[in-house]
Amino acid sequence: MKVFHLSLSQSVVLRHHWILPFVQALKARMTSFHRFFFTANQVKIYTNQEKTRTFIGLEVTSGHAQFLDLVSEVDRVMEEFNLTTFYQDPSFHLSLAWCVGDARLQLEGQCLQELQAIVDGFEDAEVLLRVHTEQVRCKSGNKFFSMPLK
Numbered sequence: 001m002k003v004f005h006l007s008l009s010q011s012v013v014l015r016h017h018w019i020l021p022f023v024q025a026l027k028a029r030m031t032s033f034h035r036f037f038f039t040a041n042q043v044k045i046y047t048n049q050e051k052t053r054t055f056i057g058l059e060v061t062s063g064h065a066q067f068l069d070l071v072s073e074v075d076r077v078m079e080e081f082n083l084t085t086f087y088q089d090p091s092f093h094l095s096l097a098w099c100v101g102d103a104r105l106q107l108e109g110q111c112l113q114e115l116q117a118i119v120d121g122f123e124d125a126e127v128l129l130r131v132h133t134e135q136v137r138c139k140s141g142n143k144f145f146s147m148p149l150k
Helices: 016-030 064-079 110-121
Strands: 038-046 053-062 094-098 130-133 135-140 141-146
Touching: 016 053, 016 064, 016 141, 038 064, 038 094, 038 110, 053 064
Parallel strands: none
Antiparallel strands: 038 053, 038 130, 053 094, 135 141
16 A cells, blocks of 8 residues: 655755764654644645656645644754755645646646545545644655654
8 A cells, every 4th residue: 555645855865874863863853743633635736846747636734834843843954964955835745646747737727626526525535635644754765764743
């Protein structure tokens, strides 16, 4: 089963000897955060910065403030390691599908409206699209480091 994720940082390259100190710094910053619920139910079209991929995602509509607080702490760790911080005005989302290239023109408009109608029509939408955030995970290469929230 594919696990959905929500990014709190841009992808960066960590030197091998930075991995453990980086993860330890992240863990230290995450200790004060509590678990929380968020809702992602607004269909939105995204592209990566290079416009080489297009994504269909569900944008977070509640819980945004909690994610901003998490990003603030992640950014502080990124700065400690002279790495790129997160986007200035992030759109937190869960990616559902992607394709190669910039397909925004084909997907926005009627297609986007139809996708939103499908999401809105889910009988159990409030339950299905409400997610309990229990941990922050850091992926480095093929390793995952988990930081449980209180």
